[in-house]
Amino acid sequence: MKMETAKSFILIVLIGISLLLTFGLWSYQPDIPSVSDKPVNEAVDIGGKDNEEKRTVIEPREVVFHIGDHHYGFVDPLKREALYEQMQTWPISNLETRLVSGRTPNENEVEVIFPSELPMEILKSIMKITDVNVAMPNWSFDRMYFAFHPDNKSIQIEILSIDGRNEATAVINESSYYDKLWSYFQLEDDSLLKEYLSLDQTAKPIYIPMDAENIRKQSITYSLIDVPNQLIEVLFQDPSIVSRTYSSETGDTYYTDSQRGMHVYGNSERMEFVNPYSEDSIEDDQTAADILTNSIADINSHFGWTDEYYLMDINAKENSVRYQMYYGEYPIYNAFNLSYIDQKWINQRLSEYSRPLFQLNNPLGGSTVELMSGQNLVAYLTNNRNYNLENIQDIRVGYRLVYYYDDDESDESRTSGSNAKDRVIELIPGWFKLENGEWNEINLTEDQLLKGGD
Amino acid sequence: MQWGHIKTLFILSFLILDIYLLVQFVQKQEEADNGILANRELSFEDQLKAENITIPKLETREIEKEPYISVSQRILTKEDLQPLMANKGLHTEVIDNYFIVSQLEDPLPIEQDTSGEKISEIVKSYLLFPEQYTYWGWNKDLNVLIFFQKINDRPVYFNQNGLVLAFLNESNEITHLTQTLLGEVAPQGELQTLIQPIRSIEALYNRGYLNADEKVTGDVVLGYYARLTEGNPVFAPTWKVSVNGENNGGRNYFVNAIEGLASPGNEIDFLISTIDSDEKKIITLNNDSEVIQSFLDVINKLEIDNRSVAE
Numbered sequence: 001m002k003m004e005t006a007k008s009f010i011l012i013v014l015i016g017i018s019l020l021l022t023f024g025l026w027s028y029q030p031d032i033p034s035v036s037d038k039p040v041n042e043a044v045d046i047g048g049k050d051n052e053e054k055r056t057v058i059e060p061r062e063v064v065f066h067i068g069d070h071h072y073g074f075v076d077p078l079k080r081e082a083l084y085e086q087m088q089t090w091p092i093s094n095l096e097t098r099l100v101s102g103r104t105p106n107e108n109e110v111e112v113i114f115p116s117e118l119p120m121e122i123l124k125s126i127m128k129i130t131d132v133n134v135a136m137p138n139w140s141f142d143r144m145y146f147a148f149h150p151d152n153k154s155i156q157i158e159i160l161s162i163d164g165r166n167e168a169t170a171v172i173n174e175s176s177y178y179d180k181l182w183s184y185f186q187l188e189d190d191s192l193l194k195e196y197l198s199l200d201q202t203a204k205p206i207y208i209p210m211d212a213e214n215i216r217k218q219s220i221t222y223s224l225i226d227v228p229n230q231l232i233e234v235l236f237q238d239p240s241i242v243s244r245t246y247s248s249e250t251g252d253t254y255y256t257d258s259q260r261g262m263h264v265y266g267n268s269e270r271m272e273f274v275n276p277y278s279e280d281s282i283e284d285d286q287t288a289a290d291i292l293t294n295s296i297a298d299i300n301s302h303f304g305w306t307d308e309y310y311l312m313d314i315n316a317k318e319n320s321v322r323y324q325m326y327y328g329e330y331p332i333y334n335a336f337n338l339s340y341i342d343q344k345w346i347n348q349r350l351s352e353y354s355r356p357l358f359q360l361n362n363p364l365g366g367s368t369v370e371l372m373s374g375q376n377l378v379a380y381l382t383n384n385r386n387y388n389l390e391n392i393q394d395i396r397v398g399y400r401l402v403y404y405y406d407d408d409e410s411d412e413s414r415t416s417g418s419n420a421k422d423r424v425i426e427l428i429p430g431w432f433k434l435e436n437g438e439w440n441e442i443n444l445t446e447d448q449l450l451k452g453g454d
Numbered sequence: 455m456q457w458g459h460i461k462t463l464f465i466l467s468f469l470i471l472d473i474y475l476l477v478q479f480v481q482k483q484e485e486a487d488n489g490i491l492a493n494r495e496l497s498f499e500d501q502l503k504a505e506n507i508t509i510p511k512l513e514t515r516e517i518e519k520e521p522y523i524s525v526s527q528r529i530l531t532k533e534d535l536q537p538l539m540a541n542k543g544l545h546t547e548v549i550d551n552y553f554i555v556s557q558l559e560d561p562l563p564i565e566q567d568t569s570g571e572k573i574s575e576i577v578k579s580y581l582l583f584p585e586q587y588t589y590w591g592w593n594k595d596l597n598v599l600i601f602f603q604k605i606n607d608r609p610v611y612f613n614q615n616g617l618v619l620a621f622l623n624e625s626n627e628i629t630h631l632t633q634t635l636l637g638e639v640a641p642q643g644e645l646q647t648l649i650q651p652i653r654s655i656e657a658l659y660n661r662g663y664l665n666a667d668e669k670v671t672g673d674v675v676l677g678y679y680a681r682l683t684e685g686n687p688v689f690a691p692t693w694k695v696s697v698n699g700e701n702n703g704g705r706n707y708f709v710n711a712i713e714g715l716a717s718p719g720n721e722i723d724f725l726i727s728t729i730d731s732d733e734k735k736i737i738t739l740n741n742d743s744e745v746i747q748s749f750l751d752v753i754n755k756l757e758i759d760n761r762s763v764a765e
Contacts, residue, residue: 007461014468021475028482237713241522241643245685254685258522259715261682276681277715 044233046225047359048306052296054125057323059310060084061115061396064196064207065184067108071207072184072193077329079192084112087146090177092157093130095170097137102164103145108185110146113207115324116313117142117162121289129170139166140288143204146172146181153178197374201389208395212373215397215429217366218327222358222423224268225306234302235273235353236260268357269403270338278349286348288316295321295343298350306359309341319351320344327360327399333432333439334401358403360425369429371397372444377431380444387433387442394434399427400441498656505666509655512674518648520691521641522712523678525605527552527615528637534582544580545745549735552615554633556580557745561627564599573599577620580631587618596725596756597622602677603636609677610636611694611708612724613687614731621752630749632732642688646712648676654693654709657716663707664697671699679708681717694719729753 063080065072074080117140123129124136139161147156153175159168172178187193199206225231232239236257245254251266262273286294292314299305312324312331325332325339332339337354344352372380377395381387403425431442502509529551538546543559562576570589577599578584587601588609602609603616610616616636620628649657651674658664679692691711698704706719733753736746 004458004461007458007465011461011465011468014465014472017472018468018475021472021479025475025479025482028479028486238643238646241688243524243642243686243688247685256680256682256685256688258680258682258688258690259710259713261684274682277717 044230044301045303046230046234046306048303050300050303050305052300052305052309054122054292054296055088057296057309057311058114058118058122058126060112061394062111062113062207064111064113065109065193066105066111067185071196071198073196073207073209075190075192075194081329086180087112088126089128090155090172090174091128091130092170092172095129095131095134095168097166097168099165100160100167103158103160103167106145106147108148110181110184112144112146114142114144116311118314119288119316120159120168121287122292123159125289137161137166137168139163141168148178148182155181197378199378199389199392199395202392203390204393206392206395208374208377209397210374213371213397213429214368215330215371216368217429218399218427219364219366219424220327220427221361221364222425223361224423225357225359230302231262231271231273235262235275235350264357267403270336270354270356272352272354274352275350278346278351286316286319286345288314290348291316291319291321291343291345294345294348294350298343299341304341304355306356312340318344319346325356325401327427330429331396331398331432332401332427333398333441334403336403338403339401358423358425364424366426371429371431377442381442391435392433393437395442396432396434397429398432400430400432402426402428498652498659502655502659507659507664507666507668507670509652509670510673512651512655514650514652519645520648520711521645522643522688522690523605523639524642524686524688525610525616525636525639526686528635530554530582530635538580538582541579547741547743547745549739549741552634553732553735554582554631555736555745555749556631556633557748558629558631561623561625561629563625563627564622566626574601577601577618577628577631581618581633582635586635591721593721593725595722596729597624597626598725598756599628600721600725605636605639605678605689608691609675609694610689611677611679611692612719612721613678613680613683613689614728615683615687617728619725619728621749621756630752632749648691648711649693649709649714651693653714654695654711654716657709657714658695658697658707661716663705663716663718668697669699670695670697671704672696676711679710679719681708681710729756 059081062073063083074083118126119140120136120138124132141159141161143160145158145160147158149156152173155172155178157168157170157172159170161167184193195210196207197210199208232242232255236242236255237259238257242255242257245256246252247254253264255262255264259277260273260275262271264271292311308326309323310326310331311321313320313322315321321343323341325341334340338356341355342352343350378389381389381392404423431444432439433442530548535546535548535554538544538554538556545557545559547555549555558580562580564573564576568576574584574587574589581587581601586603588604590600590602590609592599599620599622601618601620602611602613603618604610605616613636615634618631618633621630621632623629654674655664655670664670675694677692677694678689679694680687680689690713693709693711695707695709695716696704697707706721707716708719709716733750736750739746
């Protein structure tokens with residue numbers, strides 16, 4: 001009897017072993033050592049948004065309603081944003097392209113102006129194109145026109161290429177959208193729209209508000225992004241090998257791991273990262289849309305949209321993309337690039353990245369500033385010998401960012417600084433112009449302000 | 455009793471089955487351990503053969519682990535400099551306690567086809583710690599001999615902070631020498647596995663640095679290299695791979711032996727930027743010693759010559 005129990009036990013053990021071995025054979029996967037796969041640091045969060053897309057990061061610079069010779073724009077930029085968001089949901093069909101030489105404006109039309117040249121490929125991402133398989137031409141555009149067909153209550157969309165030789169047309173066949181857009185042309189009260197004037201001396205017409213605008217100056221508290229711990233995690237393959245050099249001369253800190261380097265400027269307000277590895281490669285077949293896709297995904301991956309940022313410029317030749325900080329839908333400018341996030345992508349790899357290292361927190365308010373009216377500004381620019389309207393590529397109302405540096409220079413205050421109480425930036429409204437690819441504030445001396453203000 | 459017999463039979467048959475499965479399992483594991491690597495290498499080597507790319511015989515090395523290192527500039531003391539100052543055949547100036555410029559009393563002739571060892575031997579007495587330097591090459595465009603400092607007996611490739619340059623005149627005589635020294639070595643981070651030399655060649659190939667009918671020449675040598683040298687540089691253990699030899703438009707590449715990233719090393723660009731920054735250093739000093747002035751003349755002439763070559 002004892003013998004039998006022992007045999008049963010052995011049998012069970014043997015069956016168990018055979019099952020184990022079978023399972024082992026079945027599921028055995030050799031672990032192939034991977035050499036240079038970058039560990040993905042999903043967890044790094046520098047405190048911003050992680051859900052930007054092409055359709056949200058590309059905002060029109062202006063939406064202009066043309067009624068005959070008159071031009072109107074929104075009084076409140078937030079209303080402009082709201083209308084554009086609606087337009088993005090309107091289904092667009094019958095996309096066709098043809099060769100043209102320029103275009104003739106319609107009597108009544110809506111012009112949507114983008115801040116940068118966009119490749120047609122991106123249209124699919126920012127608008128609702130019903131035919132997903134439609135082939136996009138490879139030219140770029142920066143303006144879109146919405147014209148009205150009253151007979152069948154449809155909207156005709158016209159997109160002209162930058163060089164004016166190609167045009168794409170499409171249709172929105174939905175009377176409710178037609179009515180919605182048409183309603184702006186029949187407004188009686190002028191609280192929604194105000195008159196713009198058109199500058200035609202410039203290469204492309206620029207539209208600016210005709211009358212004086214009142215905008216609040218803003219003082220806003222900010223906090224610093226914890227650079228050493230967080231961005232190193234994001235940008236360096238292996239944070240443990242990164243060396244840190246502090247230069248007492250300039251106050252800058254430099255981080256490197258022999259392949260990549262990151263400069264953090266004196267008061268930790270801005271950083272510049274370079275990874276020259278991708279630069280010395282030969283082939284490069286990425287499109288502007290690729291750069292944008294990669295760049296948005298990259299910034300999302302570490303919650304890098306720390307404030308309101310919109311696309312400012314995308315340059316396929318330079319492989320670069322720039323996003324601009326906005327406040328209350330007004331663009332922010334700063335001579336030291338403190339309001340830009342810049343990235344450069346080469347061969348689908350991040351090659352350069354520079355960004356501000358502060359995040360705006362609470363507005364403390366400020367006094368209202370009356371800007372010079374558009375009419376007076378044009379008169380001023382025309383009469384002032386320092387300016388030549390023909391060279392000006394764009395004019396906008398925006399904020400100048402003034403960053404107040406810490407008086408207390410000690411290293412200690414810098415590192416423990418994120419909760420220091422009186423870190424404040426100021427946003428000062430003003431007129432800005434684009435000339436030779438650079439945005440600068442138009443300096444109005446008091447004398448001219450007095451003359452212009454009347 | 456029937457059941458007892460059946461049990462015995464079952465025990466026997468399961469025993470045989472288990473032994474069979476075990477053998478299979480062990481075999482599979484062994485295959486995976488060696489086979490996969492061998493297969494990958496084979497396929498890359500086949501690829502090279504198909505494109506007529508020749509590579510030298512490479513030993514498969516034991517798996518090595520090395521850290522990144524950080525090395526600071528060595529600050530020279532009076533005692534360090536003693537041997538140079540005592541050398542009668544040499545006029546020496548030291549800038550900011552780290553950069554040595556020497557002028558030779560009698561120019562030192564170097565024959566065209568002198569071996570590296572011989573050249574090292576010749577300049578030995580004019581350097582500090584000459585045993586720490588290894589001869590790299592003779593740049594004919596600028597007529598400069600290049601020596602790299604060694605750390606852990608490995609060359610530090612193209613680094614301005616651990617370098618000897620010997621400047622030659624038209625009749626191939628050394629007239630001036632500059633020297634910088636690296637100091638304390640500290641490991642940076644943890645030990646990391648190095649890639650095999652064959653993988654560094656593969657890295658070149660994948661980036662398009664190694665093309666059909668080309669030749670990897672010389673040994674794939676492990677040294678240290680910093681792609682970015684600003685600040686307090688970190689050096690990666692790095693494989694040096696030479697393509698197409700020295701004389702027929704040869705190129706050198708440096709492959710980070712931990713991350714497997716290849717970057718081209720451009721000798722002439724390195725020399726020009728090094729000499730430029732040397733010049734800037736000297737000019738800001740406003741030192742009018744004879745050595746410095748004659749050295750400035752030499753590098754000014756180099757720049758003029760080089761500009762005319764470029765034009």
